[in-house]
Amino acid sequence: MTRYVMVADLNRCIGCQTCTVACRHTNATLPEIEWRRVLDMESGEFPDVERLFVPVGCQHCADPPCMHVCPSTATRQRDDGIISIDYDLCIGCSYCAVACPYQARYKTDRNRFAYDGKPMPSEEILMDEKRLGVAQKCTFCSDRIDAGLEANLTPGVDPDATPACVNSCIANALHFGDIEDRESNVSALVDNSPHFRMHEELGTDPGFYYLWRRKSVEE
Template identity: 35%
Template sequence: MTETKKRYAMVIDLRKCVGCNACTVSCKIENQVPDGVFRTWVKEMEKGVYPEVTRFRLPRLCNHCDNAPCLAACPVQATYRTEDGTILIDYDHCIGCKYCMTACPYDARFVNPIRKTAEKCTFCYHRVQEGLLPACVTTCVGGARVFGDLNDPQSLVAKLVANNPVQVLKPEMNTEPMVYYIGADRDIMGARYTNLEKGGN
C-alpha cells in the first residue's frame, strides 16, 4: 500500500485573531529576519465610510501554492518545492533578480537586505522537520493559526478545511494556495480597502 504524501497547509481563523502581532515577532526572532522586512505580518484594513467603518485584521505569509508562479519565474531554479509541497529558496543559488517577487501575487517575498537574496515564509521548515510547529503557530495567543498535514483526514487542519467555509487570497489567480482563512470578508480578501500595510503602522 502506497503511503500518502504529506501536504502541509495552514488555516487562519480570523474570528480568533486579536492583532497582537506575536506571530510577526516570533517569526522574526526564529528566522533572524532583518529590520524593515517580514516573512509574516498582520495587515490592518478598514472597510466602509465614516461613521460606518469596520476594521479587519488579515495575517499574511507565503501561501506555498500548489500552482506557484514563483517556481516558473526563477531563472536559476533557486525556488523549489519539497515533497510535502513546501516552497523554499536555495539561498546559495538565488541571484536576487526579484523575478519571483514580481510573479508572486501575494506580496509575500522580499530581498533580504543583508544576504541580498529573495526570502519569504518557509512554514519554519527547519522546525517542521524536527516535529515542531512553525513559530507563528506556537505563539498565536488566540489560537488563530493551525498548521498540519492536509492529506491526513484526522489532522486538525484537514478537519477545519473540510468542516468550515474557507477562503483563500485571490482565488481568481488559480495559484491553489495552501493558506486558508476562516471568517474572512470577501472584499477584504481582495485587499481593496487597504490603509495599513506591512508592519501595521
C-alpha cells in the same frame, strides 16, 4: 501525499502581531523584513462593516508562479508542498518577487539591526549571511518541521514540529497541518467552517486558508 497548509481564523485574530515577532525572533529576519505580518483590513459598507486582522506571508502555493519564473531553479517545491529557496543558487534577480501576488518575498543587500545598529544575541546566532542579496520568505519553519518529523512528532500538533508563528498565537487563530490528511486539525477546521483563500482566481492554489464567518450588523 502530504501538503502542509496554514489556517488563520479571522474571527479569532486580534492583530497583536505576536506571530510577527515570533517569526522575527525565530528566523532572525532584519527589521525591514516580515515573513509573517498581520494586515489591518476593513470589510463591508457602512453600517455593516467589520474590522479584520489578516495574517499574510508566503502561501506555499501548489502552483507557485515564483517557482515557474525563477531562472536559477533556486525556488523549489518540496514533496510536502513547502516552497523553499536555495540561497546558494539564487541570483537575487527578484523575478520571483514580482511574480508573487502575495508580496511575500523580500530581498536585502546588507545587514541592518533595529537596536543601536547591533545584533541581538538571537540575531548573532541565527543571522545567515547567505540570505543577503537573494530572495527570502517564510519557510513554514521547515527546519522545525524536519527536526520534528525525525523525532516522530506531528507538525501542527506537537509544538516542536510546528511553525513559530502558530506556536506563539495567543488567540489560537493560527493553525498548521496536513490538509491531505482528512483526520488532521486543519482538515477539520476547513471542513467545518466557512473559509476562503486569497486570490484564488489567479490559479495559484494557495496553501493558506482563512476561516471567516461574516458578522451582520444585527448580531
